[in-house]
Amino acid sequence: MPEPDAVDADAVDAEVADAEAVYEEAQQVLGPFTGPAFLASLTHNAKNGVTGGVWNVSAGDRTAILKVLTRSKGATGRWAASDDPRHWNYWRREADVYTSGLAQAWQPYGIRAPRLLARVERADGDIALWLERVRGQPATRWKVARHLEHARRLGAAQGAVGEAEDQPWLSHRFLRQYVGSNTLGQELLDDDEAWQQPLVRDHFPEGLRRDMVRLHHDREWFLDVMESLPRAFSHLDLWPANTCADGPRSAVFDWAFAGDGALGEDLGNYLPDTVFDLFVPAARLPKYAARAYEAYLRGLRDSGWKGDENLVRLAVCASAVKYDWLTALMLARAGEEQVAYGGDRPVDAEHRYRERGSTLAFLAEWATEARTLAPRLGFPEAPSGR
Structure with missing residues (x-):
């Protein structure tokens, strides 16, 4: 795992883009804490224009996964984000699947999604999904x-x-x-x-x-x-x-x-x-x-x-x-x-x-x-x- 980056209200990490927003969201999702939150970037398809980033966020003994959905990343061609809800790469779909509860449709049969802890509609138009960190073997x-x-x-x-x-x-x-x-x-x-x-x-x-x-x-x-x-x-x-x-x-x-x-x-x-x-x-x-x-x-x-x-x-x-x-x-x-x-x-x-x-x-x-x-x-x- 990459070396984690410390994020607090006074420090802006270029990949995170808005460290203050992350810090405030972490306070709400993980509960009040003092000191920094630590972010470790997780492997994902960085070419996809829908994915602004995926991080493991930890503060003390509390952790969550942060995934940012965006349409402003600027990807072109195959991996461009789409505004068409039926398009295979519609940028808001994952947020809707989680919010609707459909991601848990298979749970009674032994397959589930991480729990949605929070969905944050950011001022810049992005959507931050805060998800449970599932610790099982990949x-x-x-x-x-x-x-x-x-x-x-x-x-x-x-x-x-x-x-x-x-x-x-x-x-x-x-x-x-x-x-x-x-x-x-x-x-x-x-x-x-x-x-x-x-x-x-x-x-x-x-x-x-x-x-x-x-x-x-x-x-x-x-x-x-x-x-x-x-x-x-x-x-x-x-x-x-x-x-x-x-x-x-x-x-x-x-x-x-x-x-x-x-x-x-x-x-x-x-x-x-x-x-x-x-x-x-x-x-x-x-x-x-x-x-x-x-x-x-x-x-x-x-x-x-x-x-x-x-x-x-x-x-x-x-x-x-x-x-x-x-x-x-x-x-x-x-x-x-x-x-x-x-x-x-x-x-x-x-x-x-x-x-x-x-x-x-x-x-x-x-x-x-x-x-x-x-x-x-x-x-x-x-x-x-x-």
Whole structure:
């Protein structure tokens, strides 16, 4: 964890922007205290124009998480904050999810959000969310068995809760917007030189180029399928870095994308992300994914859900389309230094490309399964399958 910064009413930290406001809010949230509050910046996607910052705040023996939502950060392009309540990156959504109580919809089934301690509408237009600090082990360090239990709880929660009552600020058509917003490097998919870069040539499996180009060309078909499947209230950014243990249960953070998704879509995001960011070795992914899928189905059945399991399987497999952009990104950045999520440390480039290449090949198998399964369930055949 970075060295914490002391914040008091007379000292302004450039990253915090308004130390006096933080100090006053901390007094209200944590209770009156003397002396400084200490802030430690937490790893997050600093590119996202919605996130002004995330900090652990402590004063004496009291702590909380401060997350600032903003639309004034100035990010452009893909990560720009949106004022459209249906947009995948609507800047106020997370505050609304917490304030409405919807973030706790899965709590009876073993998955909850941190408690909202305070929502502060600041004079500058930003929103400060003061959240409970959950101290359990991050899912980035979980053993596979714990991931499987999380998958079971997710199935139970989504089977029982189903679709949330629609709210104007919940995301709709998230997957289509998210995938379509990232075009970096797409022209390289058909570029011979890009595929001959050493990191790509030496560490991407044979046949991956063919499979990923095919996935890209079939993208609209996959998105149409995903939007036609049974729906569920979904987190839509569920991965180990947003999850930690809460005793025997789970806590999930960062509800900024929450909204309408296909039943099974969250699992289809969680499993590959576990490997893409090097939390579980790629060699274990096939067995891990199969067991996690069975755990998710077990949770669904235990919840009383009576739907067609083939439709859930189709959602998990077709969700491979979310990573259409990642192959192009890997091609575009094969000549750059490789850094971990949040940009705070380097990672071994060869290891990353080998692990991600293997995971993309696994997702190509999911895509193939989706193309086979969909027509059996009444969907049109994929264009490349005709």
